[in-house]
Amino acid sequence: MAELFEVREQLEGLAATLSAARSGETRHRDWLLEQRERWSDKALHNNALRHMDENVVLHRGIIEMSGNRRLARMLEPLQIPGYRVQYLTLMDGARQERSSKDHLEIIASILSGDAAR
Numbered sequence: 001m002a003e004l005f006e007v008r009e010q011l012e013g014l015a016a017t018l019s020a021a022r023s024g025e026t027r028h029r030d031w032l033l034e035q036r037e038r039w040s041d042k043a044l045h046n047n048a049l050r051h052m053d054e055n056v057v058l059h060r061g062i063i064e065m066s067g068n069r070r071l072a073r074m075l076e077p078l079q080i081p082g083y084r085v086q087y088l089t090l091m092d093g094a095r096q097e098r099s100s101k102d103h104l105e106i107i108a109s110i111l112s113g114d115a116a117r
Contacts, residue, residue, distance in 0.1 A: 014068075015071055015075070016110055018067060019110050020109065020110045024113065029111065035057075035058055036107045036111070039054065039100050039107065040104065045096045047096075048096065051100075055103070
């Protein structure tokens with residue numbers, strides 16, 4: 001499972017980099033701003049099911065925003081096992097809160113156009 005997360009992390013990083021280059025497009029920027037609002041909602045920290053639902057939406061959206069269909073096809077089989085493991089580890093509010101902060105940082109980086117930030 002650790003290897004799956006290593007590969008997924010690198011490929012999703014590439015998706016974030018590609019998305020950052022496209023973040024100036026109105027529809028992408030609007031979607032990212034909507035995601036920032038969702039991930040800023042404190043209620044998300046105490047609801048594991050909602051947290052995982054929002055997590056899936058965010059990750060898939062960033063991959064889609066990258067505009068790279070091959071990358072999306074490579075990531076698809078890596079997503080489901082990863083989400084299952086994450087769900088099991090994100091059952092407490094403190095971990096969900098940290099995850100939300102991490103997601104907000106990713107959104108801010110993409111919005112800035114600098115995924116390396």
